Amino acid sequence: MTASHNTAKTQFVEVAGVKYAYRKFGSGDKTPIVFLQHFRGGLDNWDPKVTDGLAKDHPVILFNNAGVASSGGEPADTVSGMAKHVVTFINALGLKQVDLLGFSLGGFVAQQVVLENPGLVRRVVLAGTGPQGGEDMDAFTPKVAEHATQETPVIENFLYLFFSPSETSQGAGRAFWVRRHTRADQDVPSSMAAMHAQAAAIARWGEVPKTNRYGQLKKIKQPVLIVNGQNDIMLPSINSFILQQHIPNATLILYPDSGHGALFQYPELFVSHVRLFLEE
Amino acid sequence: MTASHNTAKTQFVEVAGVKYAYRKFGSGDKTPIVFLQHFRGGLDNWDPKVTDGLAKDHPVILFNNAGVASSGGEPADTVSGMAKHVVTFINALGLKQVDLLGFSLGGFVAQQVVLENPGLVRRVVLAGTGPQGGEDMDAFTPKVAEHATQETPVIENFLYLFFSPSETSQGAGRAFWVRRHTRADQDVPSSMAAMHAQAAAIARWGEVPKTNRYGQLKKIKQPVLIVNGQNDIMLPSINSFILQQHIPNATLILYPDSGHGALFQYPELFVSHVRLFLEE
Numbered sequence: 001m002t003a004s005h006n007t008a009k010t011q012f013v014e015v016a017g018v019k020y021a022y023r024k025f026g027s028g029d030k031t032p033i034v035f036l037q038h039f040r041g042g043l044d045n046w047d048p049k050v051t052d053g054l055a056k057d058h059p060v061i062l063f064n065n066a067g068v069a070s071s072g073g074e075p076a077d078t079v080s081g082m083a084k085h086v087v088t089f090i091n092a093l094g095l096k097q098v099d100l101l102g103f104s105l106g107g108f109v110a111q112q113v114v115l116e117n118p119g120l121v122r123r124v125v126l127a128g129t130g131p132q133g134g135e136d137m138d139a140f141t142p143k144v145a146e147h148a149t150q151e152t153p154v155i156e157n158f159l160y161l162f163f164s165p166s167e168t169s170q171g172a173g174r175a176f177w178v179r180r181h182t183r184a185d186q187d188v189p190s191s192m193a194a195m196h197a198q199a200a201a202i203a204r205w206g207e208v209p210k211t212n213r214y215g216q217l218k219k220i221k222q223p224v225l226i227v228n229g230q231n232d233i234m235l236p237s238i239n240s241f242i243l244q245q246h247i248p249n250a251t252l253i254l255y256p257d258s259g260h261g262a263l264f265q266y267p268e269l270f271v272s273h274v275r276l277f278l279e280e
Numbered sequence: 281m282t283a284s285h286n287t288a289k290t291q292f293v294e295v296a297g298v299k300y301a302y303r304k305f306g307s308g309d310k311t312p313i314v315f316l317q318h319f320r321g322g323l324d325n326w327d328p329k330v331t332d333g334l335a336k337d338h339p340v341i342l343f344n345n346a347g348v349a350s351s352g353g354e355p356a357d358t359v360s361g362m363a364k365h366v367v368t369f370i371n372a373l374g375l376k377q378v379d380l381l382g383f384s385l386g387g388f389v390a391q392q393v394v395l396e397n398p399g400l401v402r403r404v405v406l407a408g409t410g411p412q413g414g415e416d417m418d419a420f421t422p423k424v425a426e427h428a429t430q431e432t433p434v435i436e437n438f439l440y441l442f443f444s445p446s447e448t449s450q451g452a453g454r455a456f457w458v459r460r461h462t463r464a465d466q467d468v469p470s471s472m473a474a475m476h477a478q479a480a481a482i483a484r485w486g487e488v489p490k491t492n493r494y495g496q497l498k499k500i501k502q503p504v505l506i507v508n509g510q511n512d513i514m515l516p517s518i519n520s521f522i523l524q525q526h527i528p529n530a531t532l533i534l535y536p537d538s539g540h541g542a543l544f545q546y547p548e549l550f551v552s553h554v555r556l557f558l559e560e
Binding site for chain 2 (some may be wrong): 252
């Protein structure tokens with residue numbers, strides 16, 4: 001493989017009537033990293049600095065879940081349903097084992113994939129995410145909900161949701177926005193139906209269970225790297241600490257003056273940290 | 281400089297009747313890193329893998345506060361008193377600016393130095409430490425106190441206090457113990473008088489203030505890297521999260537399956553993380 005974030009063709013693999021969209025690029029024969037995206041996001045909501053940075057010495061696979069952006073099929077309305085699509089997709093590509101990089105909702109899905117199919121996953125990176133039934137994860141605040149559910153999201157929505165209010169963070173957000181649009185043939189936006197299905201999945205995942213809160217996390221035996229910004233207003237940063245405290249082999253990194261999209265604010269540093277983690 | 285952890289001579293600089301013991305080694309013309317040690321620790325309680333690892337491209341200075349181990353003078357019984365000795369020492373060496381790496385009590389002292397002398401410090405690494413008046417920092421548990429106050433501490437005390445109970449962590453602790461004894465002419469142990477003075481300083485630092493808890497932390501403008509183990513039984517790990525939440529420009533890293541001495545359990549990874557931080 002020699003393609004990059006901006007040149008890798010969008011490919012499709014069809015299983016049981018669902019055409020999954022993905023892009024594959026990168027170098028080397030290491031375990032491929034499968035990227036699982038956030039609420040409403042598609043193939044072009046990643047930061048080329050992150051994907052190309054990791055693709056220098058890892059195969060990288062960007063993926064749209066069923067019914068999301070350019071993927072066909074019906075969008076799942078549970079995290080478990082989304083996890084099943086991920087496993088179907090990985091199997092369809094003939095991959096025996098992968099690393100997962102899940103951001104936000106993608107981090108919920110990554111946890112569920114590992115819990116249901118531990119043999120399929122070598123290592124996991126969880127960015128801007130939280131455990132099932134975490135702290136203040138049952139609903140977005142009204143202002144977050146307003147920014148997150150616009151029919152056509154614009155840069156101001158991402159600057160509010162993903163970055164801190166500081167000038168530095170907002171500037172980093174604008175630079176990310178430019179990078180993320182450098183690819184000519186951008187992925188199509190997700191439908192409103194996909195948004196509603198994902199919102200239902202997020203709300204269910206956020207419900208605090210009556211018993212055994214966080215009890216599932218100790219079953220995750222893989223090495224896990226958890227990263228977030230100092231103040232994530234979508235999935236409060238304390239949830240990253242909680243994940244680290246309950247997953248037996250987990251490292252936590254929280255970045256300064258940043259929010260949900262910290263991985264896009266510090267892309268080079270994030271790539272350095274992920275590489276150290278993947279290659280330990 | 282070409283010496284290393286095991287070959288650098290112990291040197292002394294005298295100011296106002298106090299002979300401060302230190303060792304200096306490492307390469308390059310970057311900002312020197314001054315190491316501030318934990319409760320009762322001296323020049324040989326550091327891990328050669330950490331000191332030599334950082335000395336590859338930074339001047340490294342190990343330091344005994346007044347009255348501690350091979351340093352002369354009376355041991356201070358407040359963190360502020362200890363911070364004044366650090367500043368006196370740095371000035372005596374003619375250094376205009378330093379990086380600080382403070383571990384445990386040394387992390388309290390590093391915070392105080394930065395607050396009182398911001399111009400003297402470029403960047404700060406805080407390991408296994410907490411803020412003034414942090415969570416459960418007013419007293420050690422009885423079992424921690426027992427292990428921490430033995431007249432002649434032995435390996436079992438360090439394995440209990442600094443590492444997690446897992447086989448992996450205990451094994452890493454024993455390997456650290458071997459490394460830390462490879463130097464032939466070891467520093468003398470701290471006196472019981474030094475222990476009592478330091479214990480008094482720690483107890484005062486741990487008192488929860490009646491107002492403005494954590495308010496001082498926002499005055500720290502330097503970039504700060506905070507690291508700890510997943511479950512520090514001496515200074516609970518939540519305090520590392522609290523530090524990161526309140527210091528404006530702070531990164532947090534928590535390591536898996538580890539305790540207070542996580543920097544000695546993962547010395548190579550810690551050195552990689554510190555270097556990324558110092559060179560950002």
